Structures are given as C-alpha cells and as structure tokens.
Amino acid sequence: xxxxxxxxxxxxxxxxxxxxxxxxxxxxxxxxxxxxxxxxxxxxxxxxxxxxxxxxxx
Numbered sequence: 380x381x382x383x384x385x386x387x388x389x390x391x392x393x394x395x396x397x398x399x400x401x402x403x404x405x406x407x408x409x410x411x412x413x414x415x416x417x418x419x420x421x422x423x424x425x426x427x428x429x430x431x432x433x434x435x436x437x
Contacts, residue, residue, distance in 0.1 A: 396421040
C-alpha cells in the first residue's frame with residue numbers, strides 16, 4: 380500500500396477558465412493528466428468562451 384501524503388504535497392493545477400487553483404482528488408487519480416477544469420461549471424463555460432471569442436474576432 381502506498382504511503383499517505385500530506386495535503387500540502389498533493390499535485391495542483393490552475394483552471395484556465397476561472398484562474399483558481401485546484402488540487403488532486405482521489406476520483407481523478409486515473410485521469411489526472413487529462414483533468415483541465417476545476418469543475419463542471421468551468422468546463423461548460425469554457426465552450427461558451429470559445430464561441431464568444433470567435434464572434435469578437437469576426
């Protein structure tokens with residue numbers, strides 16, 4: 380069994396939508412490399428930001 384880590388030693392990332400930091404969660408252990416957003420809300424909002432960015436450039 381792997382040794383326990385302190386919460387301060389957990390990996391973290393910055394959400395590109397809201398800019399807040401978030402840390403590793405057990406439910407993400409198999410897909411941590413693929414996790415980009417801190418929440419479902421930010422994931423949904425990222426799609427609307429891309430659409431609004433395209434409209435502004437036209």
